[in-house]
Amino acid sequence: MSRRNSSLLVRDIGEQGLLARLQPFCPRDIVGDDAAVIPAPEQGQSLVVTTDVLVDRVHFSDRTTSPQDVGWRAAAANLSDLAAMGASPLGITVGLSVGGDVVVSWVEELYQGLNQCLQQYNVPIVGGDICRSPVVSISITAFGQVFPHRTIRRSVAQVGDAIVVSGVHGISRGGLELLLNPEFGLHLTQTERMSLIHAHQRPQPRLDILPLLENILDSQSSISLAGMDSSDGLADAVVQICRASGVGAVVERTRIPLPLVLNKVVQEVRRQEAGGRRQEAEGRKQKAESRRKESLHGKVFNPLSPVGDFRRDALVSLEQVWDWVLYGGEDFELVLCLPTELAEVLVEQLGEGAAVIGKITTGNEIWLKDSTGTYADEELSLSRGFQHFRCT
């Protein structure tokens, strides 16, 4: 996966050579002019546009993400933004910055990943720009179309609306932990580990929800759909919607669906804690930390291979798991606010993982409550990364 150990470099073939190799990823009749001509939205629909920039070592890393996965995730993030507006995709453009010492196959594999994700929805790469830069970055702009009355907006949540999640959260962050941390997830089966890693590397934009919404809302054109995607975390999405709509919310912790595999992690943590093996765990934790540091500076850790005598997890706590669920981000689910009866129909149609997790309230406070009393009430905030000038 390294960018420096292959023979053919970008500078060996130049911009023209690189463009020629990327041409097969784009429709032939569209590319080759100063700009791309793509079909306009269908009659009566609006044009929807979104842009995302991904920077090497800020948003992705060779250690956890292959070039195909970088491409897939970049495409998924942009298609998710369209889904979050209720819009069907028309095409994307790719602005790629690379240094001359990047290997050509890295760029080709990036485009393969982009196309693997896009082809699921017949979305073409309609154009782009390639330029030289000391830092690899990928800037994607995606276009879509939506009927004005079906546009999903952050600012139109109504007091009394049910808050729906389209699927589980925390799973992408759990997959990242597995890739970074050799001590985590040892009690999981290989299939369970793969499911976490897959969630991180190949997230699915929820474009499949749009026809369901269309069916449910069929005759009710007066209903405003509020919502956004959870790319910056579940808590972030709830807070952003509430702020934009000038409302508050109460989210019930027990209603937030935990992914099965994270549920297993939670059970394991509880079992270990109950066993009073904290001191033992502390010793393992230190060993694991030094091993983790080694892996940070040495070869890539393979989370699917056996890890010698490290047989138990001690590096995650229940708080950490909840942190992944609430603030982890990159699950690319939709968080929607709509009248309770429609919300329930939607949740039923979405199936496992979808749930009504709370309600929009008056005021501007956003509370996470626990009706079982296990956790104290807490106020939700924007994701920490987001506040610290990091975007995902």
Added chain:
Amino acid sequence: MSRRNSSLLVRDIGEQGLLARLQPFCPRDIVGDDAAVIPAPEQGQSLVVTTDVLVDRVHFSDRTTSPQDVGWRAAAANLSDLAAMGASPLGITVGLSVGGDVVVSWVEELYQGLNQCLQQYNVPIVGGDICRSPVVSISITAFGQVFPHRTIRRSVAQVGDAIVVSGVHGISRGGLELLLNPEFGLHLTQTERMSLIHAHQRPQPRLDILPLLENILDSQSSISLAGMDSSDGLADAVVQICRASGVGAVVERTRIPLPLVLNKVVQEVRRQEAGGRRQEAEGRKQKAESRRKESLHGKVFNPLSPVGDFRRDALVSLEQVWDWVLYGGEDFELVLCLPTELAEVLVEQLGEGAAVIGKITTGNEIWLKDSTGTYADEELSLSRGFQHFRCT
């Protein structure tokens, strides 16, 4: 202009703070969701999309370009791509990568420059993304609309077509030389220097040509308009059009209009050469070179202030001036191919600087000829920078 000597840094206010400060540059009703909803093209028109990435120290530099000028040039380059397709602009998105140590006012001034250029054509910034990166880069995607039969394409030049330039070339590269080289342009008046620098820092996309073309072609819907912009140089544009269309060309050197101010430079070079002052000039050249190196590593050279005892230019030659005209780039004129009689009407309407400079021929050779015999015939090639994995 330095990004490090002001008090308020991007990391002091974070992404949310930065977004709040940039909000005034975007229409209120458009921004604030996962994606922007913008008006779709008018009935019967196609959507046209173009993307450009600009990277610090590759495409711009604090030494020659203020943040406002970086913004202006970025907007101009994208609007020029739309003009080159015959498309009227609808909006742009901005993907901005900056480090936490960039001063906030630099980013604000960048947006001011973007808007100064865009507002001439009522084009809104409809959205974007801001993220952290060790290298400043700006990725712009512009959207426009065009009636299918009025789309300008590279691939439809016909044998016999006249080749039209919409204005003079070399002037932007001349302005850059003035900003980089303290020895150049000393015989020019302050107004002449300003005109060169202005051409480099504030180029105008030629959207004004579209209504002229519409008028000229009014009743002739069957004519295919071939062309592109000259952002990568005049020679590059002619070569790209010929390659895409599978044709050749002959360009007549004496018909390429030289900007008045570069004409004055040419006269001065000839005068000095005629005076046989080559040895003297050589001494000055060495002095100037060491001074130039100082300015590269020290404070910014001010091309408008007096330069002590350096009173004559010796650093440019006629070949260099022609190099700027043919390969300099960033003049953002249009190079169009159309039937001679229409070309002549267009040139008349465009006025000074516009000209028919040659003809499309059979075959695939692209010759620059000189009917006066002063210069030998030469084959035109893609701009050198372009070949060396640098994009402009």
